[in-house]
Structures are given as structure tokens and as C-alpha cells.
Amino acid sequence: MNLTDGPALHARFLRGLAVSPDRLAVRLGAESLTYTEVHRRALSWAGALLAGPGEPPEVIGVLAGKGVEAYVAILAGLYTGRTVVPLRSDFPVARTRRMLEVAGVQAVIADRFGLANLVELAAEGLDLPVLAPGHGLDEAGLLRGLPLRGIALDERDALTEPRPVSATDRAYVLFTSGSTGTPKGVPISHGSTHHYFELLDRRYDFNADDIFSQTFDVNFDCAVFDMFCAWGAGATLLALPNEAYHDLPGYLTQQGVTVWFSTPSAISLVRRTRGLKSDSMPGLRWSLFAGEALRAADATDWQDAAPNSTLENIYGPTELTVTVTGYRWDRDTSPVLCVNGLTPIGTVHEGHDFVLLAPNGVPSLTEGELCITGPQMTTGYLDPTDDQGRFLEHEGRRWYRTGDRVRQHGNGVLVYLGRLDAQVQVQGWRVELAEIDHALRVCAGVQDAVAVAREGANGTELVVFYVGEKSPPAELARQLREVLPHSMVPRHYRHVAEFPLNANRKVDRGLLARQAAAELEAVAA
CATH class of the missing domain: 3.30.300.30 (ANL, C-terminal domain)
Incomplete structure (x- = not known):
């Protein structure tokens, strides 16, 4: 079987490897790795995880700061055929512990930032084997100088190819904020990501010459878009350092970035640094925004600054695999579709159905809470008690309740109105x-x-x-x-x-x- 076919999320990296073996797969500052280098490291790390100690882990955490190691670690976790859980090393230790426990993480790949977290957790009694590339093991099997059980990195254990997976296997788990203050674990299957990226391949003309911005941390689902759209095309993923925002147009031009993706807050930031000048970002081919409501005024200003790019507002909760709608901005026709100055979120992805529920729970043709069902929908949260109120049965099918109020125009385009919980009584x-x-x-x-x-x-x-x-x-x-x-x-x-x-x-x-x-x-x- 050709490993670039099939539902595996990491098959997209293998596609990129076939197209661009010597091209940079990821870059952050002075750090960079080619597709071949990333692939070899991921096979080595995956083999080490499966070789021990103890039983091979079913769930693998990645606890790392934003850096090249984090991207290799995510790919290595996927190569094992097990579930990957990306985590942030700068989150409070108590929150990290809760996520590790809820996800059932059995081994962790950590960089130096993640190790600091794990040392604190070890002091509280949490004992997980840790793969920390660059850190040797002492005679007791601990990471040298640290009270942590280590996983030996031995090239003899390296995999020769990624382990196979099925469409129903979990690719990753991400955590969203819970209304009770406890993070909720969202498992996403390889089948869901396969549907998603096949659709994106038809929607966009990404190619090996593209350079993708990577503005999101790896525990945010929009980072999945960046990684696997870039890698599926054999393109380069460029993780942005914080200093890039001091002069973003200049940085993007210098680095040759062609695909931009961020939350709309970045637009206001660039405006405050006087970067939204006409034609200040001529090299962009695509400008994509998600994660927040996109203001029409911001879309217009960004389009003026990046006149050669196609601008899209894409929308979707983590529970529906990154994004599940899309709207292509047109300066002539889009403004009349805006509501409260907000850009439409567009139409729901092919293969999905949606219904708008009025406050009385009755379906509406014009306005209500957006509920969606289809192949990108998670089967439910890791803790089934979190499902209550977020999923519903309607017409014999299970639907995800987004909690977002939207309006439907006559042409089927949806416009975001706000969160249901953003409505107050005064x-x-x-x-x-x-x-x-x-x-x-x-x-x-x-x-x-x-x-x-x-x-x-x-x-x-x-x-x-x-x-x-x-x-x-x-x-x-x-x-x-x-x-x-x-x-x-x-x-x-x-x-x-x-x-x-x-x-x-x-x-x-x-x-x-x-x-x-x-x-x-x-x-x-």
C-alpha cells in the first residue's frame, strides 16, 4: 500500500516528502529542517517511544515551546500510529496535569521548556516516561540531572516507515476551555482530518513554492491547518517569532511568505504599527483568518495592503475539525452581506448538514444557533459528561451545537452574529x-x-x-x-x-x- 494514500493525517507529510525531499519543511529563526531530516527524526523518535520502557504508549503528549522540536514531535507521535496530545509548556502546571490525566497520556516528548513542567509534576507524584532528545540517561534510567524516567533514543529502534492507522483511529486530542473552568478534551479521528484536507486541496492551489506563516501555538487547532496544508503541498512552514510583528509587512516580504493565516486580532496589531499601507504585502497569495469574528473594515484594509492575495474568512470550532465553513471576501459584493460590520462565515463544507435552532428549540430558516453534523464532527468529548448540552439528537442524527448565533442569507451564506452567551439583559x-x-x-x-x-x-x-x-x-x-x-x-x-x-x-x-x-x-x- 502506498503510505501517501489512505486516511492517515501524517500521509500528508509523506506526500510533501515525495515532492520536496530537500526543501525546508519547517523553519523558526536560525533553526530549520528539510523534509528528509524531519522524516528521519520522526521515525527515530517514534521508534524510541514504541520500544519502551514498558508497554508501548497508546497516547503520547507533546510538551514543548514553539520551536522546530515541537513539530517533529507531533509528527513522531503520529508515526507511532497512536494518539497525539499537543500541550503548551507555559500553561499552569495544575492545568497541564489535568489534561495529561484526562487524555490518558502514557509518554511525553518534551523540550527544555516542557521538562521544567514535568519536574514540577514529578514532585507531585506524576510519573511518566519522557523522551527528551539531546538528554542522555543515567544508570538508573533517569534523564541525566533530572528526576524523570527517560526513554532511550537508540537508532536501532527507529521505524522504517510510519505505523498504519484506520479512519476511526484518533489522530490527536486538543483541549478547549470548559464553562466550568475545566478544559475539555476533543478527540479528532484520522477520517475527520482526511475529509477536511481533501476538501482544502480542492479549494486552494497551495504548492511547493509556497511559504506558510505559522502564527498559532501547536495546541491550537488552526496550527493543524498550517502544518498539514504546507506539508501536503511540499511547502515550507515558517513559525513566526514575536519580533516579526514589529514590522510584519517587512518581515513577510523578507521571508517570502505567500500564505498568511491568523486570528483577525493580527490586523489591528499591524494597523497600530502603521503597517496596513496600500500594497505593503504584495507577496501574499492567500490571506486567511479564523478564531474570531472578522470585521468588514479589517478585511478591506488588509485586502488593500495585500492586493494580490485572495482573502477568506474561515470558521469552525475544534469539535468540527479546525474549520467547517468558508467565505471568500469580495470588496464589491461582500459589504452588503455583513451584519453589525462582521464578515460572513460563508457556506458549510461539502458533506455536512446544518440547522439553525431558534431560542424555543424549533428549526429556523433565517436565524438561530448553528448546529452541524457530518464527517468532521468529533464523536464526543473524552469525558462523556461534557457532552451534555453540546450535542443534540435531531431527525435521527447527532449534531454539534456551536453556541454561535448566525443568520442565513437567501443565497445560503451564513453570517456570525455573536455567541449565545454574549447576549446580556440590561x-x-x-x-x-x-x-x-x-x-x-x-x-x-x-x-x-x-x-x-x-x-x-x-x-x-x-x-x-x-x-x-x-x-x-x-x-x-x-x-x-x-x-x-x-x-x-x-x-x-x-x-x-x-x-x-x-x-x-x-x-x-x-x-x-x-x-x-x-x-x-x-x-x-
């Missing part, structure tokens, strides 16, 4: 925070804005955080009263230099809401 009025955000963004001098709710002495009140020119609160309120009902006009305004971003480079609305609540508590004290 003085008896049902208020959509996204609508306030949009109204604020058209106020004079405001570049971007986020409205949050907090509980005050007189009930729910709205607090605004905004970037741009600082304006008197009374002036902002005056402008908002021209477009919003009086009860929807916030009373509190906070000018900030920039918005805080969470680990996935999305605007951290939760942190802003906590800051607003803390301000009120400080005044009361």
Missing part, C-alpha cells in the same frame, strides 16, 4: 454585545472596541474598552445615542493602548470583563 433589554462593538467602531477616532458586562449596584451595566484616540466619555456616549437605544448606551469607557490577547492570540474578553468587575470592587472598598 434594564430588561436584551443586548447583543457585538452590536455595541460595531457601533463603537464607527465613532470618531475609535479603531477597535470591546463591550463587556458587569454586575453593579443597580444591575447589569456595560463597560467599554477601546483603542485609538482618547475621547471624553460624554462624546462617545453622544455618538452612540445617534445609533443605539438609550438603554444600550454604555456608561463606562476605558481607553487602552492595546487589548490583551489570550494564548491563541484572540482578544481576551474574559480578562477585560474581570478587570471591569475588579474596578467596581475597588471603588466599593
Whole structure:
């Protein structure tokens, strides 16, 4: 059997290897590896994991910072034919421990950042064998100088080829935030990724000459898009260092980046550094955004700066395998389809069905909660108790409830309206925070804005955080009263230099809401 065929996610790397054996597969700063070098290391590491100690692990964690080692480790985990769990080395140790336990991780590949986490966990009694390339073992089988059981790296154990998998086997597990504060494990099968990437191959013209940006950390599902779209085409994956954002257009031009993918927050960041000038990113062929709502104004400005690229807004929760809709921006026809200044998320992927549920649970043809079923849908969370409220049975099929409110245009295009939990009641009025955000963004001098709710002495009140020119609160309120009902006009305004971003480079609305609540508590004290 040709290993580049079949459902295996890592078959895409093998395709790239066949096309570009001597081309760089991954690069970060001065570190880089060719396809052949990555393949050999992954076979070596995979063989070491399967050789011991003890029984071969069924679930393999990757605990590493953003670097070349992390990408090789993910591929090595896939080459074993087992399940891979990418984790962040800078997460709190207690959170990491919880994810390791929930996923049933039995062995870990770690870099020097991950090792620091594991030493802390070992002190608390967690005992997992660790593959740490570059670290030898002492006579007791521990990593030299560390209280961790080591896995020996012996080239005699190296695999000659990746182990086979079936479509129903789990490729990876990623964790999303849970409403209770406990992360939820989402298993994704090789079959789901196979459907996904076959569709992407038909949608995009990626080729071996492309250089893909890699802005996401490996525990974020959008990183799966970057890795396996690039590797499936024999292209180069370029992991961006933080300093690249100081002059992003200059960096992309210097590095020859042709495919850009990030959250929309990157657009505001480039705007603040005065990088969104006309034709400042002429080398981009594709500009892709996901993870947050994409503002029409941001799409327009980015398109002006990257006029040779096709811009798409792609959408999907982790539970539906990275992204499950797509919308191609057109400066002439797209603006009239926007709602609250937000770009449409497009049409649902081929092979999937969707239904919009009204608040009373009855299907609607126009607006409601987006529910989707199809081959990209996970079978359920690692902890079945997390399934409650997130999946439903409808017309004899199982559907995933996204928790997102969308509107359907007559042409079948979907537009994101906001999270169901982003709707708040203020003085008896049902208020959509996204609508306030949009109204604020058209106020004079405001570049971007986020409205949050907090509980005050007189009930729910709205607090605004905004970037741009600082304006008197009374002036902002005056402008908002021209477009919003009086009860929807916030009373509190906070000018900030920039918005805080969470680990996935999305605007951290939760942190802003906590800051607003803390301000009120400080005044009361």
C-alpha cells in the first residue's frame, strides 16, 4: 500500500516528502529542517517511544515551546500510529496535569521548556516516561540531572516507515476551555482530518513554492491547518517569532511568505504599527483568518495592503475539525452581506448538514444557533459528561451545537452574529454585545472596541474598552445615542493602548470583563 494514500493525517507529510525531499519543511529563526531530516527524526523518535520502557504508549503528549522540536514531535507521535496530545509548556502546571490525566497520556516528548513542567509534576507524584532528545540517561534510567524516567533514543529502534492507522483511529486530542473552568478534551479521528484536507486541496492551489506563516501555538487547532496544508503541498512552514510583528509587512516580504493565516486580532496589531499601507504585502497569495469574528473594515484594509492575495474568512470550532465553513471576501459584493460590520462565515463544507435552532428549540430558516453534523464532527468529548448540552439528537442524527448565533442569507451564506452567551439583559433589554462593538467602531477616532458586562449596584451595566484616540466619555456616549437605544448606551469607557490577547492570540474578553468587575470592587472598598 502506498503510505501517501489512505486516511492517515501524517500521509500528508509523506506526500510533501515525495515532492520536496530537500526543501525546508519547517523553519523558526536560525533553526530549520528539510523534509528528509524531519522524516528521519520522526521515525527515530517514534521508534524510541514504541520500544519502551514498558508497554508501548497508546497516547503520547507533546510538551514543548514553539520551536522546530515541537513539530517533529507531533509528527513522531503520529508515526507511532497512536494518539497525539499537543500541550503548551507555559500553561499552569495544575492545568497541564489535568489534561495529561484526562487524555490518558502514557509518554511525553518534551523540550527544555516542557521538562521544567514535568519536574514540577514529578514532585507531585506524576510519573511518566519522557523522551527528551539531546538528554542522555543515567544508570538508573533517569534523564541525566533530572528526576524523570527517560526513554532511550537508540537508532536501532527507529521505524522504517510510519505505523498504519484506520479512519476511526484518533489522530490527536486538543483541549478547549470548559464553562466550568475545566478544559475539555476533543478527540479528532484520522477520517475527520482526511475529509477536511481533501476538501482544502480542492479549494486552494497551495504548492511547493509556497511559504506558510505559522502564527498559532501547536495546541491550537488552526496550527493543524498550517502544518498539514504546507506539508501536503511540499511547502515550507515558517513559525513566526514575536519580533516579526514589529514590522510584519517587512518581515513577510523578507521571508517570502505567500500564505498568511491568523486570528483577525493580527490586523489591528499591524494597523497600530502603521503597517496596513496600500500594497505593503504584495507577496501574499492567500490571506486567511479564523478564531474570531472578522470585521468588514479589517478585511478591506488588509485586502488593500495585500492586493494580490485572495482573502477568506474561515470558521469552525475544534469539535468540527479546525474549520467547517468558508467565505471568500469580495470588496464589491461582500459589504452588503455583513451584519453589525462582521464578515460572513460563508457556506458549510461539502458533506455536512446544518440547522439553525431558534431560542424555543424549533428549526429556523433565517436565524438561530448553528448546529452541524457530518464527517468532521468529533464523536464526543473524552469525558462523556461534557457532552451534555453540546450535542443534540435531531431527525435521527447527532449534531454539534456551536453556541454561535448566525443568520442565513437567501443565497445560503451564513453570517456570525455573536455567541449565545454574549447576549446580556440590561434594564430588561436584551443586548447583543457585538452590536455595541460595531457601533463603537464607527465613532470618531475609535479603531477597535470591546463591550463587556458587569454586575453593579443597580444591575447589569456595560463597560467599554477601546483603542485609538482618547475621547471624553460624554462624546462617545453622544455618538452612540445617534445609533443605539438609550438603554444600550454604555456608561463606562476605558481607553487602552492595546487589548490583551489570550494564548491563541484572540482578544481576551474574559480578562477585560474581570478587570471591569475588579474596578467596581475597588471603588466599593
